[in-house]
Amino acid sequence: MYKYIFKRLLSLIPILIGISFISFALIYFTGGDAVAVRYEAIGGVLSPELISQKREELGLNRPFIIQYIDWLLGVLKGDMGISYVSGKPVFIYILSKLPNTLLLSATSLIVTILISLPLGILSAIKSDGIFDHIIKTVSFIGNSLPNFFVALVLSYILALRLKLLPVISQGTGIKSLILPTLTLSLAMSAKYIRQIRALVISELSKPYVIGARARGIKENTIIFFNVLRLTSLTIITLMALSFGSLLGGSAIVENIFMWDGIGKLAIESINLRDYPVILAYVLWMAFIYVFVNLLADISYYFLDPRLRLGGKNEK
């Protein structure tokens, strides 16, 4: 068990280095002159001599690869530079917004499971019935709607017309959390209902289910104790993979509802050309995504006895 986790962690090292390299290179080659941006942000104008002096001071004249290694060593020590705009250390700045984004992602994932698991299973059991067709149509519609549009429609109906919820988040209370969560989970549920339905249908035609039926075991028992357990592996994989699009989606949704998370900070930083913050945003999101996928891998260990006993994951 620990050996397996250790091996997985080791295999992550080149990936993490690669991620940091690509992120750094992206900002390095597309970003403008750091010194100019920095002083523009403060509102000062510098003479060319002063700019080149500042560049020398900040080490911006060194070769790319040296700057990268220097920056990477800093990141390992928890130093991601200083925001051009606020002047605060980026690491702490991002860390302070992270809980809000993670809270939104977690609630969205939970609501998605609560919606898509029962509907997907029900749709599979009664496949080709009226209920199944309704679910199919609704999830098709959901798949063709961009989440920012869903966000606006929901806020129009629930907040502006029915006045049930605040349009713009006031703090991070439950009431403010409902609309962003609903937006993200509706879009994801549309996708998952179809996948879970397909998964359960293919599982229900397997020999062990037919065997269990032949032995007179109740359909509900088969579904809850056998099918659900076996499909949970695939569902966890899907969820872990979709965490990436959830993080991207949360950037959009946070901006619409003014939810005070990393996504909102990222867009603000992009508009202000606050490069250290943009870089930190990309890096944090990639690390979280990699970490979530690692957790999913580890969870297979607990769910799949074949792996625990030293076999290979066949899924």
Add this chain to the structure above:
Amino acid sequence: MRNKKILIPSILVALLLIFAFFSPYLTPYNVSEQNLMISRQAPSFAHIMGTDIYGRDMFSRVIAASRISIFSALAVVLLMAITGVVIGIFCGYLSGIADTVLMRVSDIFLAFPGLVLAIATAGLFKNGILGAVIALASVGWPRYARLSRGLVLSTKTSTYIYAAKLSGSNTVQIVFTQILPNIIGQIIVTACLDIGTSLMELAALSFLGLGATPPTPEWGSMINESRSLLQLSPWITLSPGIAVFITVSVFNIFGESLRDYYQAK
């Protein structure tokens, strides 16, 4: 029967593309003509999607924006599919160090949450819709590289490849006359299924102000522009959204029917 199922979506897509291409000539009203007398009018027979804050006909504006919205989504898919397939075939057919290196690079790209990287890239390019197209394509290519590499590996050892080699074909000939025709179907299906998503992601980037910006007519940026009017005149915001929805639906139906057709084959 099977052909019929794919015929209707194909016709719909073809009509949509022709319509989008000629859209600037198909608007019932002048798109840029402002008439403050009819500002923010609710949908009526004269203006079926209402008018915006400057009194411009929303229906005309939505039609005019279809060209950029639809063709830039196609550009994203085309760009990432071609890049990915070229790299994938190269890796799969030649193997060796280049294969290992390029596949590790694609692993790293796949380890990023796609839209996050695209948002940052598009934001840094700050190059309007072109920047957004490049950003999404540079995030999307590894999936195509993986797919086509896998397909190449599975066809590489077929007897007909050996036969082609024995008859004196060189690598380029084999790739173009033997391998590509065999794997292209699967790739086209994947690409068609990606059009809808790409369109939504492009609209999302423009919505965030990282893609097309006014006065370029584009659905995502139109929605963003009119957001503050959602309470007073929802039709201004909702009309471009409905256009996105219809277009994406058509492409999704087409992609799915193509997939079913291909799988049944």
